[in-house]
Each structure stands twice: as structure tokens, then as C-alpha cells.
Amino acid sequence: MRITDDFSSAEKLDSELLRTFLAIAEAGSFTKGADQIFRSQSALSLQIKRLENLLGQPVFERHGRGIALTTTGKRLRPVAQRVIQLLDEAQAELKPDGLRGSIRIGIPGDYGEAILPQVIAKFTHDYPKVDLSVQCSFSGRFPQALQRGELDIAVYHAECNKAGSCLLKQQKTFWASSRYHLAHEQDPVPLALFDRDCWWRDQALEAFEHAQRRFRVVYSSDSIAGIIAAIEAGVAIGMLVETSLQDNFIILSQRNGFPQTPDSNLILECRSGLDSPLAKAMASAIKDAFGHSGNV
Helix, strand or coil: CCHHHHHHHHHHCCHHHHHHHHHHHHHCCHHHHHHHHCCCHHHHHHHHHHHHHHHCCCCEEEECCEEEECHHHHHHHHHHHHHHHHHHHHHHHHCCCCCCEEEEEEEEHHHCCCCHHHHHHHHHHHCCCEEEEEEEECHHHHHHHHHCCCCCEEEEEECCCCCCCEEEEEECEEEEEECCCCHHHCCCEEEEEECCCCHHHHHHHHHHHHHCCCEEEEEEECCHHHHHHHHHCCCCEEEEEHHHCCCCEEEECHHHCCCCCCCEEEEEEECCCCCCHHHHHHHHHHHHHCCCCCCC
């Protein structure tokens, strides 16, 4: 089969079939592909069957762990990518209300892998003419960056929600120690904390002082990865949200003689005075990625 020659009958191939094919090819399975485009797996199977009937050859090989592209599928993929890209660019170019400009956002480093790609993918797909600047790092500095006008929108951990912001989720925090090194059995207890401009650090120190537990700060970091590394290495214990806990960590509680930890509020905040369609579109993309509905 010659794909380039057969595309002379391209009226039989619509963009929905190509988008379905690409979603499955990029996800590596029908199940994950269905999740990406919010369709049922049975609907995707019917569309791929229709596509294969139109081409006269299979595009996927099914196996126990997922799918693999056939020779025809491998040749179709770059063609489908070009077609979809051209269609999306044309739509964005012709839309009278297409957003333009630039926006600066801050996302906590602990959400860099799980959330940030979703935000970027959705926003750049919907608004290709917008220049996007992203800081993915320690979120303790984001409130000041918003006040100084260095960021337009930021997601950060806070002790409490604040007026004008959006509460994305509330998370419990825990003292954690490596089960292989038992740093929590030392006296004084070695602590790994965030840098000085983080409320978590203040809360941690206050909790230990109130509990009259002997401690010493042996490690400071400006990232969640740094705190996790210190705990894994047995250098210290640290305070983490539930999503950052590792299988090789022990959770320490009041039963072990450790002070109670506060809840952490993950909030979305816009720079003061910022009320533009661009900011609203970005806020919507971030909330969608976190599975949140509501107003900022």
C-alpha cells in the first residue's frame, strides 16, 4: 500500500479518525487513548476498525500489554500528525477571538511531572499564539512573585486559603522517615526542612518546640525532591504531603511521640488586578488539570 497515493481519496478520512489513531498511538493502548480524548474504549475500537477498513490494512498489532504500530501505522502516523497540526493551526488562525499575548505561571515542583504537562498541552493546543513562561520550582516564593508582578498566575501550598484565590485541594501532611535508616530514633531528631521563606518550616519548628522534642535542622532545600532525597538517605526526617510519600518511608505520628502536622492548602491565585480572557483561560486549564471546577 502507498499511503501518499491513497490519500487522493482523503474525503473518506476525517480528522476524528486521525485524532483517534494518534491518541492511541501516543498513549500505547486503547484504554489510555480513550482517557486522553474522553471517549469510551468501545467507541475508539469502532473508529479504528473503520479506519482500517478504509485503508485496507491494520494500523495496530494487539498484544497482551497494549498495542504496537504496524508498518502501515508507522507510515500513517507522521501523515496524520501533519494533517491534524495544519487543521489546528488553521482553526486558530481563522478564529476571530483567538487569544494572543504572554502569560507567566508558577507550578510547584512536586507537580512538575503529574500536572504541568497537562496544563501546557491543553493550553498551547487551544491558544497556540500565546507565549507561555513557566516556573516549576519551590512554591514558597510564589506569593511574593505575584506581589512583585513577576508571575501572573501561581499554584502554591499555603497554611490557609485566602480571599480572591481558588482552593484546588486540601492535603494532609505527615512526618516521614526512611524505614531503612531510622533517623527518627536519634536524639535530638534530625530535620530536613524547606528554606526559610516557607510556612512549612515555621510550622515544623513550632510543632517540635511546642512538643518539647529535641531537634536540630541538618538539611535545608528549596525543592520537595531535595527533602525526599534527605529522607531516603537517612540524613533526617521531613514533613511531606501524602502524594509525596514513598513506599520505603515510615509515617510518624503522635503515637511515636511526634507532633501533629497541619493540613496544607493548595491554592490558585492570580496577580492582583489581573482580569483578562488570557488569565481566565489559563486558570481554567490549571483547574481542569487538577480536576477542579469553580471560580478563581
